[in-house]
Amino acid sequence: MSVDKTTVAKIARLARLNVPEDRLEPVANELNGILDWIAELNEVPTDNVEPLASVTGHALPMRDDVVTDGDCVDRVLANAPEGASGFFVVPKVVE
Amino acid sequence: MSDLLDLSAVEARAALDAKSISATELTSAYIKAAEETASLNNYVLLTPDHALAMAARADEKLAKGEAGLLEGIPLGVKDLFCTTGVATTACSRILQGFTPPYESTVTANLWAEGAVMLGKLNCDEFAMGSANETSAFGPAINPWQSAEKIDLVPGGSSGGSASAVAARSALMATGTDTGGSIRQPAAFCGVVGLKPTYGRCSRWGIVAFASSLDQAGPFTRTVADNALMLQAMASHDAKDSTSSVVQLQDVMAAVGQGVSGMKIGVPREYVMDGMDPDVMALWQQGQDWLRQAGAELVEVSLPHTKYALPTYYIIAPAEASSNLARYDGVRYGLRVEAGSLDQMYEATRAAGFGEEVQRRILIGTYVLSAGYYDAYYLKAQKVRRLIKQDFDTVFTTVDALLTPATPSAAFAVGRKIDDPVVNFLNDVFTVPANLAGLPGMSVPAGLNADGLPLGLQVLGKPYDEASLYRVAGVLEQATAFTATPTRRAGGAK
Amino acid sequence: MSQLVTGRTGDWEVVIGLEVHAQVSSQAKLFSGASASFGAAPNENVSLVDAAMPGMLPVINRECVYQAIRTGLGLKAQINLTSVFDRKNYFYADLPQGYQISQFKHSIVGAGVLRIVLADGSTRDIGIERLHLEQDAGKSMHDQHPSKSYIDLNRTGVALMEIVSRPDMRSAAEAAAFVRKLRSILRYLGTCDGNMEEGSLRADVNVSVRRTGAEFGTRTETKNLNSLRFIQQAIDYEVARQIELIEDGGTVDQETRLFDTNTGTTRTMRSKEDAHDYRYFPDPDLLPLVVTQKEVDDLAAALPELPDDIRDRLINDYGLSPYDASVITEERDTAEFYEAASAGQDRKLVANWMTVELFGALNKSGQSLSDCKISPAMLGGLVSLISDGTISGRIAKDVFADMFETGKDAASIVDEKGLKQVSDSGAIEALIDAVIAANMDKVEEYRGGKDKLFGFFVGQVMKQSGGQANPGMVNQILKSKLDS
């Protein structure tokens, strides 16, 4: 499983990272170096092993259905690069 | 002034209670120390006005006899913790100009116990790195120097925290540890650093790197200070679903309890090619000290140890690629204007994230993408279970484990290594504890041939921080580590 | 009833599956304490968690979990005691986290079934594949500024149940019946208000066509349809488009399409070149969601009786027609009204009065049952006056109109207006004698064999009585007099 320029372009697009054309090749090489090293894991037999996502061992705590938050437009928008009349503003989205 | 800076937190608390010093005095000394050692670049933001106001409040509390655990203790905060009204950047350009309107649970706990905030500490960008060289503010510098007097890295990602505590420009500091980011810099800087059990300290309000691995913890100069700070930081937090409900033990009491009767495991897999021979010698020395103090040392095996790093370098980037998706130029931080929304996203993120962060986002995106999930991410989760099971098994027979903290001492800033994998190897001894959620602690245990500090790591069962403090207390006593870095405040420059 | 669609080259079978997003009725959002209510000022119902500020973490709302379980129970579905929240990663302006928290591999509710009722009153069981909990996204407004979009995060993080059907439907009418029935169940349960206009309930329709008995064809997904009419229009359009495409030698692309409410047509989403790769993985900020069997049992025990069960009871125990039973049980308030109105009365007669007169009047006046002046007891009272012969069915219609208008009860109206049915045989005989005397020529014709004239005499007598004569008695006495 080797990463090529096209794959780098594809994942860069998925990650919304602008990777310039002349960087695609070097990035592909770097990623391949890491992925080759990671491939060491294939030595480990894991056929009957359950994946482990969280180590805490307890179940998800649940909260009561009470409104305790919100109503803080000023705090929500305080750091916005662009806002107007209580909205966040972004370049126009065309569907 | 230098004698004020030499007080441990426990000693300072006693002096504050006895009114022999004031919080304002102590804080002023640390503000001056931080300014004096500014060339170490371990602070990215000093907040002296903030600090003096907090110190004045602490003095009032002390006068009224209402002192908290850390009343009047000046400390630094890794720039990953959100602090109300004080810029928080995760040392990334993408959070440029971000001022949180909220306080992280951990720092809120510290302020509630009377601690004083000196400022925000340097770290690797989004905590991704092991040398504090990926920071948008430039590298933090280790106050220790070898004979050649070249700048050394403090380790990372919490490099600024370790550097400041070692340089006496903070009496203590917060850090976070995702793959060793507290323990490795603590070892490099000759200070005490604890990564608590996953869930012990709330993650709420801390900029996330890899959520299933991230854990906040204390940096201090002594083991007792460390226990004191942990008591203040730790809490169950209903705002963090992964927060532990298990009560913290009396860790202060554990520090002096000794190790008599404890069974301590020495994992045979914790060696690697190219390891500093001084590290091996110190590890042996540490075992002898513990044996002399009445512990039984046994060799144990953690067979999946060598797979921990590759496992980590799948899971951490995968989670990070998703955690960092929120930095999109819409609601806070940097925005680079470009034609369409997607172009704005791509331009903003390319300009805002540094090289290492981008590399990890790409790796993480790749291992989760269609067709590769099973081969990488799912595989890593399975190996993660095997790594955890290794620990579960040995902890049925031993109370704690003793290992080296790092394969080597601190290295030179700017050391050019083309292969990113070589940099990853710094974390080889620390990463397994993150994958398994265990508490781990780095204790300064001696100097190498170049006069640089080395640390030993103690690992324990989940929620059993007390055993770590028992072992660390004995190591601290036995080491009698009195060496100090050359570039410390109040010391020789 | 054949469901096949005839094309140029032969018959086609339509295959439809639905994904319905139903907003959970709750006070607060799924993972934050902000209000889930509708219609607030921009970004007012937004917490720092919803805005995905750095370091913010999700904590789940128990009531939303319970609402999903109640719904699962209402769909006779398997409840999974352990389920997992995953992140669905994609970038969009109204998705602040850069991912939606959803359930991918392990949903809280598994397979179930929904019984739909067709126009002729017959029923069909449609399979439910799963129900999972997830977060809603915010809203982008594109018409406020020539070059900017405005983002409101009030909906961000509101709890949704995504209910996925099996591809069991074979016509637009069945799909509409599915949504109507699902909406009915959700409203009975109180787990979703079912308000399609406000977007509380919206459907994605997956449509494909095939020759009978062939493998499934390639399907398209048309997103976010928020009315029964749009659902049917979108399906009809897609079916016609796909058949024409295939018959012209083309192939259907598996794609997501948008519905144009103005033209009733669907079109390819423009952003489709950006193939989605959602990179689902378990959300590391959350732990597995675990509920106990006892919690599920307690929720089951507290569930209201559901429309299918009430419908069966109405048919089997009360003898109602499947059609009346379906109409009455579609809404919980209607069923409750009926139960109250018909208690101790002629059940079928009450059903009749409800479905014909009451619903007719409500329809005409645009009122809903809740603002109607006629209470269940009042409707029962009217029917009881019919049953005991106090008034005739014809008079009852006038009384009903009066009740609907004034809110007075039937007995007082009958009293005030003297509408009591005449059942005094002497009085009726006198009326009949008068009618016979006045129409001797017709009596002769009748007696000569023109049987049809009997109706004429009944009509005359009723007219003379002002409609108040007991029709049964009129018939009986008239017959004996004419035939003697």
Ligand SMILES: [Mg+2]
């Ligand atoms: Mg869908």
Ligand SMILES: [Zn+2]
């Ligand atoms: Zn959905």
